[in-house]
Amino acid sequence: MITFQNVTKIYARGARPALDAVSLEIPRGQFCFLVGASGSGKSTLLSLVLREEHITSGQAFVLGQDIAKMPQRRIPRFRRQIGSVFQDFRLLERKTVFQNVAFAMQVIGRPRHAIMRTVPDVLDLVGLAGKEKRTPHELSGGEQQRVAIARAVVNRPQILLADEPTGNLDPRTSEGIMAVLERVNQTGTTVVMATHDVGLVDQAQQRVVELVEGRVVRDEASGYYGGEG
Amino acid sequence: MRLRFVLAEIAHGFRRNASMISAVILVTFVSLTAVGAALMLQIQVERIKGDWYDKIEVSIYMCPADAVDQGNCAAGAVSDDQLQAVEDRLESEVLAPYVEAFFYQDAESVFEEYQERFGGSYMTNEVSVEMFGPVIHVQLIDPDNFKVVTDAVGSMPGVWQAVDQSDLFDRLFDLLSKVRLAALAVAAVLGLAAILLITTTIRLSALSRQRETGIMRLVGASNLFIQLPFMLEGAVAALTGSVLAVGTLWGVAQFWLAGWVEQNFVVVMGSINPADAIMVAPWLVIAAVVLAGVSSALTLRRFTRV
Structure with missing residues (x-):
């Protein structure tokens, strides 16, 4: 699903690589944590997968496509198979919960009847049934992130990238978000989640990839935030 | 959608x-x-x-008896010989290819026309028939060639001015x-x-x-x-x-x-x-x-x- 071979990313000439010869394989349907300090390269890795940035050297395949060689015009269709959520939710304040989720379908030209059918199902999946008409400022942080997740998965992506999705939330709310992400994962979506949240990682017993200064220093199939010790 | x-x-x-x-x-x-x-x-x-443009004609104003602007007309009113000379020139081999037709209008008729147009205004008060000479109206085959005609007759004796209307336009x-x-x-x-x-x-x-x-x-x-x-x-x-x-x-x-x-x-x-x-x-x-x-x-x- 995602294969990195010796991928290096250097933002500015002469700067320290943000990613340094990273090799990584994330199979279909896996739930994978990316952990590490700020600036360790987690977000860079996610933005390479999404093809927001070019890789500097190495090879990377996402959804079977060589992303270094992907032409510009193919990017939109490629991204429709990848969902993204962020620490700051990025909701549209003037739209309701329903409209925020529907937006992701409208802008890729999905027909109205598909939107009317799909959005309620997805809101149900993330636990927001009955709150369709609220606007983001009427929701708690956890609920806002659920809207963001609903929007990210409403087009049934094969991969969900989550960049510090619980960074702004308290521990109990974070657990709720984690449960939603696991539910999404159980529908077959590959989930890659960059996080600082020790508690969540330790509890989840999923694969953990740790990055330090752009290098993979640990990769455990069922790990803890700080390693076995 | x-x-x-x-x-x-x-x-x-x-x-x-x-x-x-x-x-x-x-x-x-x-x-x-x-x-x-x-x-x-x-x-x-x-x-x-x-x-x-098609209707542009050349007007040859002949000297009046009492010219306001002496110029060519210091010798007084145009004579019949001078008139004939101008008409001959218009019919000559040189000008004939350019001239469609020409009409003679005598001084009295020009004066009347003037009075009709400006009648009652200050412009007619001090004007007398002596100030007007006869006019020869020349229609051209190709209006663009007016200059050939005005040049050819403009300085002949007895001609006050040869004017083409294209000036106005x-x-x-x-x-x-x-x-x-x-x-x-x-x-x-x-x-x-x-x-x-x-x-x-x-x-x-x-x-x-x-x-x-x-x-x-x-x-x-x-x-x-x-x-x-x-x-x-x-x-x-x-x-x-x-x-x-x-x-x-x-x-x-x-x-x-x-x-x-x-x-x-x-x-x-x-x-x-x-x-x-x-x-x-x-x-x-x-x-x-x-x-x-x-x-x-x-x-x-x-x-x-x-």
Whole structure:
């Protein structure tokens, strides 16, 4: 699903690589944590997968496509198979919960009847049934992130990238978000989640990839935030 | 769904950006009105040329008994021999190929015509028949060749002046073309202002909708779909300006200019036709589309890239 071979990313000439010869394989349907300090390269890795940035050297395949060689015009269709959520939710304040989720379908030209059918199902999946008409400022942080997740998965992506999705939330709310992400994962979506949240990682017993200064220093199939010790 | 969504986005952009959009509409409106005025003047000039150039004749004014301006006429009234000499010259092998026909008008008839035209005004009070000489009206085969005739007879004895009417038209055309140039200059300056304004508007609009466009990119909306609302926003504003310009030109031609010109230039101009405004309309609309298109092309590449 995602294969990195010796991928290096250097933002500015002469700067320290943000990613340094990273090799990584994330199979279909896996739930994978990316952990590490700020600036360790987690977000860079996610933005390479999404093809927001070019890789500097190495090879990377996402959804079977060589992303270094992907032409510009193919990017939109490629991204429709990848969902993204962020620490700051990025909701549209003037739209309701329903409209925020529907937006992701409208802008890729999905027909109205598909939107009317799909959005309620997805809101149900993330636990927001009955709150369709609220606007983001009427929701708690956890609920806002659920809207963001609903929007990210409403087009049934094969991969969900989550960049510090619980960074702004308290521990109990974070657990709720984690449960939603696991539910999404159980529908077959590959989930890659960059996080600082020790508690969540330790509890989840999923694969953990740790990055330090752009290098993979640990990769455990069922790990803890700080390693076995 | 797509169309409705795009339209909703445009309406949203208009509400959020109302003052900038109004500025775009006003500037394109004024600039395109200037373009339209220049085009209509051009049409008018062509029409006058078509209507009147064919009828241009050369008038050979012969010396009167009591010439106001002595010049050629120090010797007094034109003699019959001198008249005959001029007529012979017009019929000569040299001039015959240019001359269609000529008519003799005697001094009394010229004086009467003058009095008819200016009767009752101060211009007739001090005028007597002695101040008028006979006139030979020459019709030309090709009006453009008037100079051959005026040169050939202008300095003959007994001729006060050989005048072609194209002088009158040339002065009028000169004036009209200066007005047209001024209008085009205004149009160019305002057109540039319009492009800058539309560019700024699109940029502001794109900045204020960065979150939307960011999400659109993330979920895989196509470039065209992301950019279309912005392009259409500029285009709709510019088109509105062009519609206002056409309306204004038509209104001015219909309700104001037609009457005013008829009173003041009835001899030459006839009336400016409001239909001219409709004739220039497509060009103004095209100009608006070009303005908006250039602006979009200048802006969008940088601000809404994938």
